[in-house]
Amino acid sequence: MNINSRNRNVFIFLSLVVPIVLFLLFVVYPSLDLFRMSFVNWDGVSKDQKFIGLDNYKTMIFDSPDLWKSLCNTAIYFFIHLLFIPIELFVAVLLDSKIKGAKIFKSISFMPYIINGVAISYAFSYLYSPYGGALNEILESIHLEGAIQNWLSDPKVVNLSLASVSLWRYCGLHIILFLAGLQSIPEDIIEAATIDGANFMNKFRFITIPSMTLVIDFVLFANVRGAMQMFDIPFVITGGGPGYASSTFTLYSLKTAFNFNNFGMASTIGVAVFIIIIVVALIQNKIVKMARGKNA
Amino acid sequence: MNSKKVLSIALAFMMTATFIMGCGNQSTTTTAPDSSATDDVATTDEAATTDEAATTDDAATADTSSSDPITLTLACMGDQADMFENLKIADAYKETHPNVTIELEKFKDSGTFEDSLKIRASASQLPDISTLKPYMLTRFADSMIDLSDLEATASNLYAEGYAVDGKVVGVPDQATREYVYYWKDVFADLGIEVPTTWDEFIAAAKTIKENSELIPIVMGGKDSWPDYPFNEYMPALEAQDGFIWNTMAAMDSPFDADQPFSIAYHKLQNLYDAQVMGADPLGLGFDQAKVMFGQQEGAMMAAGVWAYADIATAAGENSSNMGAFLLPTRDTKDDDFVTISQADVFLCISENCENADAAKEFINWYYSDAWYPAYIQSAGFVPTVDGVEGVYETLFVEALEAQPDAKIVVYDGGGADFNSIVTETKFDVKVLGQEMMTTGFDLDAKLSELNDTWAKARASLGIK
Numbered sequence: 001m002n003i004n005s006r007n008r009n010v011f012i013f014l015s016l017v018v019p020i021v022l023f024l025l026f027v028v029y030p031s032l033d034l035f036r037m038s039f040v041n042w043d044g045v046s047k048d049q050k051f052i053g054l055d056n057y058k059t060m061i062f063d064s065p066d067l068w069k070s071l072c073n074t075a076i077y078f079f080i081h082l083l084f085i086p087i088e089l090f091v092a093v094l095l096d097s098k099i100k101g102a103k104i105f106k107s108i109s110f111m112p113y114i115i116n117g118v119a120i121s122y123a124f125s126y127l128y129s130p131y132g133g134a135l136n137e138i139l140e141s142i143h144l145e146g147a148i149q150n151w152l153s154d155p156k157v158v159n160l161s162l163a164s165v166s167l168w169r170y171c172g173l174h175i176i177l178f179l180a181g182l183q184s185i186p187e188d189i190i191e192a193a194t195i196d197g198a199n200f201m202n203k204f205r206f207i208t209i210p211s212m213t214l215v216i217d218f219v220l221f222a223n224v225r226g227a228m229q230m231f232d233i234p235f236v237i238t239g240g241g242p243g244y245a246s247s248t249f250t251l252y253s254l255k256t257a258f259n260f261n262n263f264g265m266a267s268t269i270g271v272a273v274f275i276i277i278i279v280v281a282l283i284q285n286k287i288v289k290m291a292r293g294k295n296a
Numbered sequence: 297m298n299s300k301k302v303l304s305i306a307l308a309f310m311m312t313a314t315f316i317m318g319c320g321n322q323s324t325t326t327t328a329p330d331s332s333a334t335d336d337v338a339t340t341d342e343a344a345t346t347d348e349a350a351t352t353d354d355a356a357t358a359d360t361s362s363s364d365p366i367t368l369t370l371a372c373m374g375d376q377a378d379m380f381e382n383l384k385i386a387d388a389y390k391e392t393h394p395n396v397t398i399e400l401e402k403f404k405d406s407g408t409f410e411d412s413l414k415i416r417a418s419a420s421q422l423p424d425i426s427t428l429k430p431y432m433l434t435r436f437a438d439s440m441i442d443l444s445d446l447e448a449t450a451s452n453l454y455a456e457g458y459a460v461d462g463k464v465v466g467v468p469d470q471a472t473r474e475y476v477y478y479w480k481d482v483f484a485d486l487g488i489e490v491p492t493t494w495d496e497f498i499a500a501a502k503t504i505k506e507n508s509e510l511i512p513i514v515m516g517g518k519d520s521w522p523d524y525p526f527n528e529y530m531p532a533l534e535a536q537d538g539f540i541w542n543t544m545a546a547m548d549s550p551f552d553a554d555q556p557f558s559i560a561y562h563k564l565q566n567l568y569d570a571q572v573m574g575a576d577p578l579g580l581g582f583d584q585a586k587v588m589f590g591q592q593e594g595a596m597m598a599a600g601v602w603a604y605a606d607i608a609t610a611a612g613e614n615s616s617n618m619g620a621f622l623l624p625t626r627d628t629k630d631d632d633f634v635t636i637s638q639a640d641v642f643l644c645i646s647e648n649c650e651n652a653d654a655a656k657e658f659i660n661w662y663y664s665d666a667w668y669p670a671y672i673q674s675a676g677f678v679p680t681v682d683g684v685e686g687v688y689e690t691l692f693v694e695a696l697e698a699q700p701d702a703k704i705v706v707y708d709g710g711g712a713d714f715n716s717i718v719t720e721t722k723f724d725v726k727v728l729g730q731e732m733m734t735t736g737f738d739l740d741a742k743l744s745e746l747n748d749t750w751a752k753a754r755a756s757l758g759i760k
Contacts (some may be wrong), residue, residue: 043435044414044415045414045417045418045435045436045438045439047438125518125581129579129580129584130574130576131574131576131579131580131584150578150579151579152578153518153576153578153733153734155734238518239518241578242517242578242730242733242734243728243734244727258410258414260718260722260724261414261435261715261719262719
């Protein structure tokens with residue numbers, strides 16, 4: 001090994017040692033400890049942690065109706081965001097074209113994502129307020145009083161209200177990601193297709209979508225991860241209520257740990273979140289690959 | 297190019313300066329929107345001075361001769377923290393203990409406070425002195441030292457009553473009272489008398505609903521905890537047993553129809569079914585509800601003494617029009633009038649405190665004539681130290697005088713068995729209250745379900 005090669009290796013090692021140590025300390029170790037804690041009974045305060053085997057998992061699967069309710073609520077966020085992904089892609093395609101004001105619209109669409117989530121949640125909680133809330137006032141002013149609901153207290157409506165806030169917040173991020181993907185498509189391929197007589201839909205279906213598979217994959221993964229980890233919006237706006245009507249999986253695990261002092265069960269729910277994200281992401285991946293194979 | 301460089305340097309400087317200023321901030325305040333049970337006491341507008349207090353220090357033990365500098369962290373929440381700051385507790389203590397610095401650690405509310413303490417307890421990094429709520433005592437008993445031998449404990453009317461397995465975990469500095477605040481002019485205009493039974497209370501609310509645009513009882517139901525005067529305390533009032541949770545923990549079917557919990561909750565369901573808390577009580581948070589009541593958009597509001605300062609601030613000049621009465625839960629005028637009280641703000645010393653003697657000395661000083669009487673009288677709370685008289689706002693005096701024979705039920709937050717069952721079953725009376733406010737809630741089905749889960753939990757935990 002010559003001296004240049006050795007110096008390069010030393011440099012690489014020194015550059016990587018700190019990130020790897022931090023990664024091991026703050027990601028790997030806590031993850032392993034989370035998995036370990038899912039097999040114990042611990043109230044978070046006492047010095048003893050009693051090993052109870054798979055009891056937490058059994059309780060989680062067979063004896064936690066409120067947890068399943070929270071999972072259903074989480075699914076609402078997932079499916080609503082999923083339905084909007086094609087719309088976000090379409091908006092990104094529009095913004096990528098040379099329409100007037102595209103730059104301004106790009107900034108406006110991304111703005112909700114960079115605003116603090118807690119601040120947004122507080123703002124929307126007042127928007128949805130039954131007394132003097134902006135939404136009800138607007139509906140009254142355009143003579144749509146019949147559309148007024150108990151936005152945050154009706155169990156049939158509350159999750160849709162909260163998912164709308166989440167859509168407002170995260171749409172912009174997806175649009176920007178799709179834009180980045182669109183801008184990575186070589187211009188000459190598009191031009192060649194245009195010369196060959198391809199119309200907008202043909203170009204979109206046979207060039208744009210296949211070229212953006214990586215970005216679409218990422219957005220789909222971000223969707224399932226975001227839905228499973230949805231916490232700040234329901235926590236601030238409704239606290240998961242009324243009852244558990246708007247509780248999400250992550251919010252439920254937090255309450256299990258801090259309100260009911262059951263860190264073992266909360267860790268079990270954390271492991272479940274991890275597994276669900278991986279399983280759903282793999283299924284999505286498979287579906288995207290199959291669709292890509294059909295179009296090839 | 298030069299201007300871009302200058303701008304970049306200026307921005308970098310501003311960010312660095314902000315970072316340094318932020319990191320240099322001494323007192324920590326943790327914010328969170330959620331607050332849980334029996335929330336906290338408020339500041340009063342009266343400025344209290346400790347100058348008039350005696351400077352004699354009648355603390356028994358501790359190393360007062362040491363001149364080594366000592367810092368003691370005192371963790372407190374909500375308006376209690378503001379009160380300690382306004383009354384300059386650190387300066388007051390320094391007058392007689394110049395080597396001791398009291399550092400306040402502030403938390404927004406009991407929910408944030410409890411969550412932080414749990415995390416710090418697992419790392420053995422609790423503050424030296426914490427001010428616990430009564431329901432936290434069992435949870436943190438193992439992390440606090442025994443204060444049985446303190447002079448402050450001996451002179452306290454409540455401390456030993458709240459001992460956990462014989463261990464005095466903390467010494468409480470006030471006893472709470474719960475009231476229903478109301479607008480006197482609204483009652484006068486509608487010809488409503490202050491209710492003295494539960495049915496009269498519901499009837500008064502219905503009268504207000506039928507004859508005015510006001511919300512009869514303002515309830516910040518979106519935050520689950522504001523229903524605590526009803527959902528948490530009524531079973532204890534019905535049973536006239538402050539230890540009802542412990543009593544229930546020893547039963548397999550505490551939710552049967554003939555048990556106090558079921559009786560109280562059926563009475564409560566009548567109130568919720570009357571829909572006297574506005575069109576959407578679950579759409580309002582407590583902060584908004586408090587302001588709405590203060591601006592006379594609501595006629596009544598159930599809360600403790602702790603809420604008075606904020607409500608009075610929201611009411612402004614109109615606060616003199618505000619009255620209060622004790623929540624009437626009895627069925628008829630011939631029954632005993634019962635009202636809840638519980639000791640609160642328990643000063644505790646953590647096991648990891650490196651200056652335990654100095655911390656004990658501080659607690660003895662806190663409850664001595666050097667500090668306690670002036671503090672408790674300026675705050676308007678019920679004193680817990682024998683021989684100290686309280687000074688109360690007029691509306692509370694009137695409320696107490698209206699029911700001179702009221703029986704006081706001293707409330708306990710629940711012992712170890714109850715807390716274990718709560719962990720196992722996720723039994724939460726305040727969240728249950730939210731569910732009771734929704735249309736079509738089946739209370740009997742819920743009580744039956746609770747009996748099943750309760751019995752299962754007792755069996756699996758081996759509770760006799």
